[in-house]
Amino acid sequence: MSIESLSERKFRFALNLLGIMIGIAAVTGLISLTQGMNNEITSQMGILGTSTITIIPGTQVASMMESSQEGGFMGPSGGSSMFLSTSELDWRDVDILEKMPGIDLIVPGVSGGQGVYVRKGDTFSVSVEGITDAYFQINEADELLEGRELMRSDKAVVILGYKLAYPFDGEEKYFGVGDRIKLTTMVDKNEKTLSLRVLGILEEVGSSIGPGGGDEGFLIPLRTYEQFFETGGEYTTIQVKAEDPDTINQLSAEIEDALEDVSVITSEVAMEMVNSIIGTIEAVLGGIAGISLMVAGVGIINTMTVSVMERTREIGVLKAIGARSSDVLMMFLTEAVLTGITGGTIGAVFGFILSKVVGNYVGVTSEVSLNLGVIALFFAVITCVVSGLYPAWRASNLHPVEALRSE
Amino acid sequence: MSVVMETVGLEKEYPQGDSVLRVLKGIDLKVVEGEFMAIMGPSGSGKSTLLNMLGALDKPSAGKIIVHGTDLSTLNDNELADLRSKEIGFVFQFFNLIPRSNALKNVELPMAIAGVPRRERRERASKLLELVGLGERMDHRPAELSGGEQQRVAIARALVNEPSVLLCDEVTGNLDSKTGFEVMELLLSFNKEQGKTFILITHDPNVAQMAQRLVQLQDGIIIGEKKLW
Numbered sequence: 001m002s003i004e005s006l007s008e009r010k011f012r013f014a015l016n017l018l019g020i021m022i023g024i025a026a027v028t029g030l031i032s033l034t035q036g037m038n039n040e041i042t043s044q045m046g047i048l049g050t051s052t053i054t055i056i057p058g059t060q061v062a063s064m065m066e067s068s069q070e071g072g073f074m075g076p077s078g079g080s081s082m083f084l085s086t087s088e089l090d091w092r093d094v095d096i097l098e099k100m101p102g103i104d105l106i107v108p109g110v111s112g113g114q115g116v117y118v119r120k121g122d123t124f125s126v127s128v129e130g131i132t133d134a135y136f137q138i139n140e141a142d143e144l145l146e147g148r149e150l151m152r153s154d155k156a157v158v159i160l161g162y163k164l165a166y167p168f169d170g171e172e173k174y175f176g177v178g179d180r181i182k183l184t185t186m187v188d189k190n191e192k193t194l195s196l197r198v199l200g201i202l203e204e205v206g207s208s209i210g211p212g213g214g215d216e217g218f219l220i221p222l223r224t225y226e227q228f229f230e231t232g233g234e235y236t237t238i239q240v241k242a243e244d245p246d247t248i249n250q251l252s253a254e255i256e257d258a259l260e261d262v263s264v265i266t267s268e269v270a271m272e273m274v275n276s277i278i279g280t281i282e283a284v285l286g287g288i289a290g291i292s293l294m295v296a297g298v299g300i301i302n303t304m305t306v307s308v309m310e311r312t313r314e315i316g317v318l319k320a321i322g323a324r325s326s327d328v329l330m331m332f333l334t335e336a337v338l339t340g341i342t343g344g345t346i347g348a349v350f351g352f353i354l355s356k357v358v359g360n361y362v363g364v365t366s367e368v369s370l371n372l373g374v375i376a377l378f379f380a381v382i383t384c385v386v387s388g389l390y391p392a393w394r395a396s397n398l399h400p401v402e403a404l405r406s407e
Numbered sequence: 408m409s410v411v412m413e414t415v416g417l418e419k420e421y422p423q424g425d426s427v428l429r430v431l432k433g434i435d436l437k438v439v440e441g442e443f444m445a446i447m448g449p450s451g452s453g454k455s456t457l458l459n460m461l462g463a464l465d466k467p468s469a470g471k472i473i474v475h476g477t478d479l480s481t482l483n484d485n486e487l488a489d490l491r492s493k494e495i496g497f498v499f500q501f502f503n504l505i506p507r508s509n510a511l512k513n514v515e516l517p518m519a520i521a522g523v524p525r526r527e528r529r530e531r532a533s534k535l536l537e538l539v540g541l542g543e544r545m546d547h548r549p550a551e552l553s554g555g556e557q558q559r560v561a562i563a564r565a566l567v568n569e570p571s572v573l574l575c576d577e578v579t580g581n582l583d584s585k586t587g588f589e590v591m592e593l594l595l596s597f598n599k600e601q602g603k604t605f606i607l608i609t610h611d612p613n614v615a616q617m618a619q620r621l622v623q624l625q626d627g628i629i630i631g632e633k634k635l636w
Contacts, residue, residue: 317503320464321517321564322492324485400464404499 012303017343019300020380023293024347028376029354029366030285036359036366038278042271044205051104051245052138053252054265055238057089089235093259097240100258102251105241107134110222112236113229115185119174126164128183128218130225138241147177147200154221157199158183163215165201177201183218187230194228196220293379297387300339304332304391315395316403329396336388337381344380348373410473411571411604412438412461417470419456419627430456432627433470438572443598443605445618453627454608455576461606462495462574463487475571492521496565500577502557504549510536510560511545517568535563539593555586562593566603573597575607579614591617 089108097106113128136142136149145162158181165175175181179198184191196218205214226232240255242248252264308315315328352373355366417434420427430453438444438461448454459465460472463479472479474494482490491497496517504513514532523531536545539559541552549557558578565573575594579587591614597603598619609615616635623631 313503314505317499317505318516318520319488320462320491320497320499320503322488322495322520322568324488326485327488327520401459404464404503 009307012307013339016296016300016303016339017346019296020293020339020343020384021347021350023289023296023383024344024376024380025351025354026289026292027286027379028348028351028372029358030289030351031282032352032355032366032368032372033359033364034278034282034285035369035372036355036364037281038275039367040364041274041278050267051242051248052267053240053242053248053255055089055093055240055255055259055262056236056265057262059261059263089238089259089262091233093235093238093262096258097238097255100251100254102243102247103240104243105134105138105239107132107138107239107241108222108235109135109237109239110225110229110231110235113185113225115183115218117181117183119181124164126183126216126218128220128225128229130222130229131219132222135219135239138239142205143203144200145203147198149200150219150221154199155224156194156196157221157224158196159200159202159219160198161215161217162202162204164218165198175201183228185229187228192228194224293383296343297383300336300384300387301391304336304388305394308332308391308395311395312398312403312406315398316400316406319398319400320404325396328398329392332392332395333385333388336384336392339388340381340384341377343384344377347380348376351376408439408441410437411440411475412436412606413471413473414457414461415471415473417457417460417472418468419453419460419465420468430627431460431467434627434629436622436629438604438606440571440604441598441602443595443619444607444622445615445620446606446608446622446624447610447612447615448608448624449610452624454610454624457624458574458576458606458608461572462497463491492517493568494571496568496570496573498558498561498565498573498575498578500580502549502554502561502581504557504560504564506549509546509548510541510552510563513549513560514563514567517564521568523568531567532563535567536560539563553586554582555589558582558586558590559593562590562597566597572604572606575605577609578607579609579611584613587611587614 094106094108097103109129109131111127111129113130114125115128116123116125118124131150133150133152133154136144144159146165147159150157150159160175165173167174175198177198177200181196181198182193183196184193186192202215202219220228240251242251248266248268252266256262256264318328318331319325352366352368355368359366414434414436417431417436418429419431420429422428434457446454446457456465460467463472463474463482466480474490477490479487479490504510505516508516511529511532514536515528518528518531533542533545536542539562541556541559541563544552544556547556549560552560558581562578573594578594579590582590594605594607595617598605605618607614607618615621619636620634621632622629
């Protein structure tokens, strides 16, 4: 009987361990993935710079941000209509900004141009953005890998995103500085072609979004863009650099008042919006993982209750030879804590490995932090102790005489 | 000789449906240090209930139990547990060893509960196991020991904290008569050589005849008592 019950107990202990392991692995895995995602987005938001204000047409984005700042999640003003704005930015807005104090640089930009180019018989489509020479002074994170920055006098030139020059990470070079690219587009049903000389190639930013079209865009001079795409004097963004980063909140409020129907984005506000979205994702994923941990807890309640029933006589013996009720309670709780520590540690390690594997697969560098590991372990132990509390309490309260009499 | 244990007008009732079952109906008993007492009676006479109460495992409905001058009704649950740990040793009919632990660990257990340091535990447990004749089998689990051997381990476990009294509950009841006789001899040797006090309950007259004093219990009262040696 004894050897059988021993292996039986080991099996049950292993099952409990497995339950806690899965729960903790899910918690750590999902959280370290979302943390990694957060890091990635935050570092990309950092490109905006702390003294930069981005002005875009329309007020929808601004009101959505306000609602997310208030803790709400995508109010009725948000949603799909946010970018369908009819208003535009133009030279008049630049004029107003030039008269405002506290502004160091004004960089209008226009994006949304689409074109195609041909390389060795293959046709590629590309997004084009028009910028001024001050662009690189404001977007300091955009560094050139090769060539030089734009100058005021440059005309038919292009700065390429990294992936357009090196589509296979440096293995094969598609374009170099000085090469010519023929850009073709349709404007009002007329085909137009423009020959551009490669002026520079941007360093890899690791994304195809963000200012400058990321790794997969063309940056061309604003005047050239306006002539080619025939968009006289209208901008999709105006970036403003404040003279003093500390005045940025006041300055953005002033700009919002001075220009009609615009949204003003600072890196701080954008970060808050992103944080609130990621917070929601984290809460949902954490909740799902938490449920699996809860299920593991119920499993522990079950097995420990069975274990207490099986060991009733043993508990009677312990009490007869002098164990206090608290000794019996501690004995069972120790077992629960042990399950928590073992299952939690293995589970956390598994979770981190899982987040690395899944992260690799989906292209997110998951964050493996000691902090998260410790918190996960803490939750594992808490789950086990809370689950073990009732069975352990039942065991400690058994009447010794009745316990001794049981089979 | 000092009195180790005393009961005064001890009663115990159990509720049974609408009525009550009176198991003990006023027991007055004095246990003197160093004596070997047997309480004999048929099943249902209340001897197990009496033993449980002497061992502070159960509480009386009326009357008093006094151990070394302390009225047990004045002690709380923790104090009663400590009393069981230090003053009382139990030996059971079905040995009641911890099946997962070897003989040595089983004997160490009461010391672990009492907070004896690890090294001393090991030393005292192995010495006692040698004394009961199991020096060679200390690392055996209960399932690997015979009934007589298991009972020897249980006796060592009961003695290891040097209690004032050993309470033995039908300790030969689960053994063949030869092994049972050997176990009785062992208990008697501890009584004679080390002056340990024993209270033993049994329904077996042959076992009871080996005691120094025989108390006869029937229907919850003492019906007779005699000194045998």
